[in-house]
Amino acid sequence: MSKAFTKSFEVRWDDVDANGHLRNTRYLEYAASARLAILMEAHWSPQVLHQAGLAPVTLSDEVSYRREVFPAEVVTVDTHVIGLSEDSSRWRFEHILTRDSGEKAAEVRTLGAWIDLGTRRITAPPAGLRALFEGARAADCQDLTSRS
Numbered sequence: 248m249s250k251a252f253t254k255s256f257e258v259r260w261d262d263v264d265a266n267g268h269l270r271n272t273r274y275l276e277y278a279a280s281a282r283l284a285i286l287m288e289a290h291w292s293p294q295v296l297h298q299a300g301l302a303p304v305t306l307s308d309e310v311s312y313r314r315e316v317f318p319a320e321v322v323t324v325d326t327h328v329i330g331l332s333e334d335s336s337r338w339r340f341e342h343i344l345t346r347d348s349g350e351k352a353a354e355v356r357t358l359g360a361w362i363d364l365g366t367r368r369i370t371a372p373p374a375g376l377r378a379l380f381e382g383a384r385a386a387d388c389q390d391l392t393s394r395s
Contacts, residue, residue, distance in 0.1 A: 251325035251326055251327050251343075252281065252284070252285050252288075252325070252326045252327075252383065253323060253324065253325050253326070254277075254280065254281045254284045254323075254324050254326070255321050255322065255323045255324070256277050256280070256321070256322050257319065257320075257321050257322075258273075258316055258317065258318050258319060258321070258322060260318055262318070263317070263318055267317065267318075268315040268316060268317055269315070269316035269317070269322070269352075271310070271312070274310055274312070274344060274352075274355055275308055275310065277322060277324050277342070277344060277355075278308075278324065278326075278340070278342040278344075278355040278357060279305075279357075280324075281324040281326045281342055282303070282326065282340060282357070285326065285379075285383070286303075286379075289375075289379050291375070291376060291379070297364070299373060300363055300364045300365055301361055301362070301363065301364065301370070301372060301373070301376075302361070302362055302364055303359055303360070303361060303362075304359055304360055304361075304362045304369075305357055305358070305359045306337075306358045306359055306360060307357070307358045308355065308356070308357050308358075309355070309356045309357075310353060310354070310355050311353060311354045312352075312353050313350070313351045313352055313353055313354070314350045314351065314352045314353075316344075316346055320346055320347050321347050322344050322345065322346065322352060323344070323345045324342050324343070324344050324345075325342070325343045325345070326340055326341070326342050326343075326383075327340065327341050327383070327384075327385040327388075328340060328380055328383040328384050328385060328388060329341045329356070329385050329387070329388055329389065330358070330388060330389045330390075331380055331381070331384060331388055331389075331390070331391060332390070332391040332392065332393070333390065334371040334377075335361075335371060335372055335376070335377040335380050335381065336360055336369050336370055336371045336372070337358070337359070337360045337369065337391045337393070338358075338359055338360070338380055338391070339356060339357065339358045339359075339389070339391060340355075340356070340357045341354065341355070341356050341385070342354070342356075342357070361376070
């Protein structure tokens, strides 16, 4: 998609570590919450996914930290699909986390897949989910293979 999906979060007191800045795990949690928000907006709630016998699973995360984020700041997460397998069973998201000032705070890249809850194997999603991810492709989206 040419336009990123955007979700904002206000940094709370319990989001920070002993150094007084956003703790490292919260970046991953903001990214995961942004992905869930995309699904929820398209009416693919966790309950609907469960009824379809499907769940997203994270295969790997990579975080690059750029700037500190402090309590009461608002972090905006812009999300793109930057990789997708032919059958949409595997996907890669890029999340750009930006501070109020416009400075990039971090980049999170997540490789994931859809699993069949019965077989516990990676599987292609139903047509509606596939269309959602196809429609969210970044202009430079890469084709993923089973080894990506």
